């Protein structure tokens with residue numbers, strides 16, 4: 001395709017047609033995902049505490065408190081991450097739970 005310069009593009013007549021810069025450059029942030037842990041009747045409390053310490057960087061006390069929140073309320077958000085990191089966390093939790101034959105469920109959802 002050939003583009004032609006018109007007189008209007010070069011009002012100063014100096015050959016400089018300039019290019020308007022984007023006023024609000026479009027830098028969309030990537031979406032974030034909540035990782036949730038669900039309560040069940042069989043997974044031992046200590047196992048959930050261990051999972052939260054190991055994969056979510058929580059102290060023992062933070063892990064214990066969040067485990068109790070899940071136990072009482074049914075579920076809780078344990079972290080917010082990019083899609084790839086959230087997927088990795090879910091896989092790590094589900095794999096370890098499966099290895100120990102616990103029914104613990106971990107899922108992710110878009111924020």
Ligand code: TYC
Nearest residue numbers: 038039040043044045070071
């Ligand atoms: N409800 C479980 C029990 O009484 C403990 C538990 C807490 C299980 C949190 C899962 O995500 C969970 N042993």
